[in-house]
Every structure is written in structure tokens, then in C-alpha cells.
Amino acid sequence: MKRSIYTTVSALSLFAAAPAFAQSNTSTVDQPGSESQAYVTQTGSNGVSGVTQSGQDNWGSVSQGGTNNQSTLNQNGADMGAPTAGTTPDSPYSQELSNIAHVTQNGDNGQSVVNQTGNNRAAVNQSYAPGGNQRARIDQVSVGTLTENYGYVYQRGENVEGTVNQSGDANVAGITQLDNGLPNNTYNDTASIVQNGSANTATTAQGGASNSYSYTQQLGNGNGAFVTQVGDSQMSQVYQLNNDSNLATVDQSGDHNNSYVEQRGYNNDAKVAQSGSSNYSQIVQPGSDNTADVTQADVSNESYVTQAGNGNSATVTQNTFNNMSTVSQSGNANITSVTQGF
Numbered sequence: 312m313k314r315s316i317y318t319t320v321s322a323l324s325l326f327a328a329a330p331a332f333a334q335s336n337t338s339t340v341d342q343p344g345s346e347s348q349a350y351v352t353q354t355g356s357n358g359v360s361g362v363t364q365s366g367q368d369n370w371g372s373v374s375q376g377g378t379n380n381q382s383t384l385n386q387n388g389a390d391m392g393a394p395t396a397g398t399t400p401d402s403p404y405s406q407e408l409s410n411i412a413h414v415t416q417n418g419d420n421g422q423s424v425v426n427q428t429g430n431n432r433a434a435v436n437q438s439y440a441p442g443g444n445q446r447a448r449i450d451q452v453s454v455g456t457l458t459e460n461y462g463y464v465y466q467r468g469e470n471v472e473g474t475v476n477q478s479g480d481a482n483v484a485g486i487t488q489l490d491n492g493l494p495n496n497t498y499n500d501t502a503s504i505v506q507n508g509s510a511n512t513a514t515t516a517q518g519g520a521s522n523s524y525s526y527t528q529q530l531g532n533g534n535g536a537f538v539t540q541v542g543d544s545q546m547s548q549v550y551q552l553n554n555d556s557n558l559a560t561v562d563q564s565g566d567h568n569n570s571y572v573e574q575r576g577y578n579n580d581a582k583v584a585q586s587g588s589s590n591y592s593q594i595v596q597p598g599s600d601n602t603a604d605v606t607q608a609d610v611s612n613e614s615y616v617t618q619a620g621n622g623n624s625a626t627v628t629q630n631t632f633n634n635m636s637t638v639s640q641s642g643n644a645n646i647t648s649v650t651q652g653f
Contacts, residue, residue, distance in 0.1 A: 386410035429454035469498035
């Protein structure tokens with residue numbers, strides 16, 4: 312049974328008889344294949360939406376309100392079995408996934424692009440209250456059974472940009488950039504997550520901040536990276552390269568803090584907590600089964616941890632200003648603890 316449902320509502324079509332109403336909406340839906348569904352609702356001006364679904368068991372939903380909105384949603388999925396009888400429009404296939412995407416944009420200058428190839432789901436939600444010029448992009452490639460990738464971007468602010476790119480099996484990537492209810496308090500933030508592997512999880516949350524940047528790259532399997540940044544001009548970089556089962560947790564509050572984590576081994580654990588301003592932390596783990604925990608408060612502290620061996624543990628705590636710590640562990644089963652300040 313081939314199901315092809317789409318609804319397009321534009322302000323122009325509703326008010327075509329009134330020449331003074333100078334708004335235009337454009338919607339194009341192309342659905343070759345079977346069991347495809349598309350829902351497009353556009354209210355406002357200059358909203359452009361294109362939905363292309365090829366393959367089997369696809370579902371798309373786009374809702375745009377406000378001005379200058381654009382949304383492109385492409386899905387090319389595999390057959391995940393017949394839809395369950397009696398399913399509702401909210402769950403037409405009972406989560407037997409073969410590409411499900413939701414895009415909702417409320418406000419002005421919101422742009423969203425979603426591309427999915429197999430057994431994926433995606434959600435993009437951009438709300439203007441206040442804000443503008445948001446951009447969100449989700450690319451997911453995963454073909455075969457039991458290969459779900461889940462990517463989402465929720466953002467609200469001025470000139471915020473979120474990007475999720477997944478290629479592999481069972482990956483989860485989420486970006487949240489919100490103003491925390493504070494007007495004009497989130498702007499010029501950028502967050503990107505790139506995953507190429509299986510069973511990786513990465514989340515980035517930036518709120519109440521401006522000019523902050525977060526980049527996470529996972530190229531192995533079973534890795535976890537969790538970044539939280541609150542404040543102005545924060546920077547976080549997490550690289551988990553060609554390895555498995557690494558964990559990186561970065562929590563930064565204050566202003567102008569910078570964290571760099573690079574994990575090339577296996578089963579490493581890196582934790583960074585920085586508060587205050589102008590602190591810098593670098594953790595490099597080319598070995599395996601290492602643990603590094605860095606906590607820095609106050610102003611202008613620097614910490615460098617390198618663990619080239621296996622089974623090492625390093626703890627660095629710096630609570631006053633202008634401290635510097637360098638820890639290098641090249642052997643195995645070493646334990647180092649550094650405390651500066653009070």
C-alpha cells in the first residue's frame with residue numbers, strides 16, 4: 312500500500328484575493344516509493360520548504376511560522392516492514408524507523424536542512440523568542456536493519472548554528488542552544504558534532520552565552536562526549552579518534568574558558584570542570600584505561616595532562632589565579648595528584 316499524504320498551507324494561498332498582502336510561500340513535495348507521508352504547514356512570509364522522500368516507509372513533518380524561513384528535508388530509506396495497523400499521525404510506523412524527521416521553525420530567518428539515508432530519525436526545533444538567523448543541519452547516513460541514528464538540534468537565540476553529522480550505526484547526537492529565558496542572552500554560538508562509527512553518544516548544551524564554540528568529533532565505537540557551556544566566549548574541542556569506549560565530560564561556566572580533549576586510546580575517561588575566566592585545560596590520552604580529572608576555578612589557570620601509558624590516573628585542582636600545572640604520564644599504573652590554591 313502506498314501512502315502519500317501532504318498538506319501545504321500558505322498565507323499567500325489563504326489571502327490570494329487581497330493584492331496588498333505581499334507574502335509568498337513555496338512548498339514542493341516529491342514522494343516516490345511506498346508508505347510515505349509528508350505534512351507541511353507554512354504561515355508567514357517567504358517560507359520555502361522542499362520535501363523529497365524516496366524509498367520505503369518515510370515520514371516527514373515541516374511547520375514554519377514567521378518570516379524568511381527555509382527548510383529542506385530529504386529522506387532515502389529502506390523498508391522497515393509494514394506499518395502497524397491503527398497507528399496515529401504522531402507515530403505512523405510505531406517507531407519501526409525508516410527515516411522520521413520533524414522540523415519546526417517559529418520566527419524569522421530560520422534555516423534547516425535534514426538529509427537521512429536509512430533507519431534514521433531527526434528533530435529540529437527553532438523558536439524565535441527573541442532571536443534570528445538560526446541555522447540547523449542534520450546529516451545522517453545508516454543503511455540496514457537496527458541501525459538507528461538519532462540527531463536533534465534545539466536552539467533559540469541570535470545567530471546560533473548547530474550541525475549534526477552521523478555516519479554509522481546506533482549513534483546519538485544532540486545540540487541544545489537556548490537563551491535560558493533571558494532576552495538577548497544567547498547569540499553567535501556554534502556547535503558541531505561529527506560521528507563516524509557505531510554506538511557513539513554526544514551532546515552539547517550551550518545556554519545564556521554568546522560567542523561560544525563547541526566541536527566534537529567521534530570516529531570510533533561506543534564513545535561518549537558531553538559538553539555543557541554557560542557564559543561568554545567559551546570554547547570546547549573534543550576529539551575521540553579511531554578508538555572505542557572513551558568518555559569525555561566538559562563543564563564550563565564563566566567567561567573565556569577553553570578546553571581541549573583528545574583521546575586516541577581505549578577506555579579513557581577525561582573530565583574537565585572550569586569556572587571563572589580565561590582558564591585553559593588540555594587533556595591528551597593516546598594510551599588506554601587512563602583517567603584524568605581537571606578542576607579549575609578563578610582566573611587564568613592552565614593545566615596540561617598527557618597520558619601515553621595505560622592505567623594511569625591524574626587529578627588536577629587549581630582554585631586560585633595564575634596557576635600552571637603540567638602532568639605527563641608515560642608508564643603504566645601511575646597516580647598523580649596536583650592541588651594549587653586553597
